[in-house]
Amino acid sequence: MTSADWSDVPERLARLAAAPGAREVFGAASHSWRLEPPLRAGELAEVEAQLGLELPGEYRSFLLEAGRGGAGPAYGLFPMRRLDGLWQWEGDGADLTDRSTLGRPFPHVEPFNPADGLPDPPDEDDYSSEEGSTRPRTPTGNGTTPSSSRRSTRSACCTCVTSAARCGKHLS
Template identity: 30%
Template sequence: MNNPITRIKEKLTILKDSDPQRTIFGSSKHQYKLNTCLPIEQVRQFEATHNIQLPEEFITFYTTIGNSGAGPFYGLEPFENMLFSDLDYKREDNLLNPSAPFLHTQPWNMEFVSTVSQRENEVLYEKGREAFYDKYYANEQKHWSEKEAAAFVNWVSAILATIQRHPEMCRPSHKG
C-alpha cells in the first residue's frame, strides 16, 4: 500500500471522519469532498495550448483523485481557475501566463534596504521604497493575508492532530 493516490484518499477519509461537525476552517464549504476527475485529454489540451508540461503528480491528482475540492482554506481550486491571478476577482484580462519562465528557482527573501534613512531624506527614502515594491510585485511575488496564513496553520494543525491520533498514516503501510 505504498501508492500515494491510495494514501491521499485514505488520509482524506480519516480527516473527514475526524471532523464530523466540520469545525476545521473551510471544511464546511468543501465537506471533504473532491470534484469529478478531469479527463486526461483536457489536461493534455491545456498543456498543448500553453506550450507547457505539467508535473505528472499534478496530472495524476486531477485525473485520478479529483478536480479540486477538499484542501486547506476553502479547498483546492478547480483546474479551470488556474490561470486567474486573483481568484476573488476572476477576470479574463488578468490571466497568468504558465509558459513564462518561473522566476523563483532558488531560495530568496527580497527585502527593502534603503540607501538613505527615512529621517535623513524622506522623499528619497520613499522613492527607493516605491521602486522596490514595483520590482517586488512585478515579479508576481505573492503574500498570504493574515486570514489565509491562519487558515493554512489551522489546516496543518488539524492534519497533525489527526496524525497524532492515527500514527499509522505516517508510514507507507500500516504493516510497517
C-alpha cells in the first residue's frame, strides 16, 4: 500500500483556520477547517468489500491516518459514512457517485485533452447575422458587405501570440 505522511495535516488545518479571513474562504463554512475521524482498518476493509475494489493507496492511507472527509478544496472532501449498513460518500453532490462504475478501469491512463473529438468552433463566416461580428464592415460599391471582403480583426495571433496587426506569418 502506498503511504504518505499525513501527521502534519491537523496542525496545517489549525493554522489555516486561524489565518485572517479563513471564514471567508469559499466552502469554509461547510467544513470549518476540520476533518472527520479516520476510518479504522476494519471499516476500510468493509468499504472496499462493499464497493468491490481496492481504493488507491494514497486515498487509503488518507482515510486511515488523516480523516474520512471534511476540510478540503471548495466545500471539502465528501465524508465517508455508513448509512443503513452501506458505506458511501455523503454531501451535496456525493450522490453523483455511481457505485456500479467504481470498479471499472479508469479510462485515462495517458495524458489527454477533454476537448479532443469535439467539433471545431464555427468560423465567423458561418454566423447567419452580422450582429455581434468583430469583423469590420467593408462596403462594396453597392453598400453591402460580402463575406469575401471581410478581414479578421483578432487582437492576437493564436499561433504565436503576436499582435494580429504585426503577424503576417499566420494570419492573412
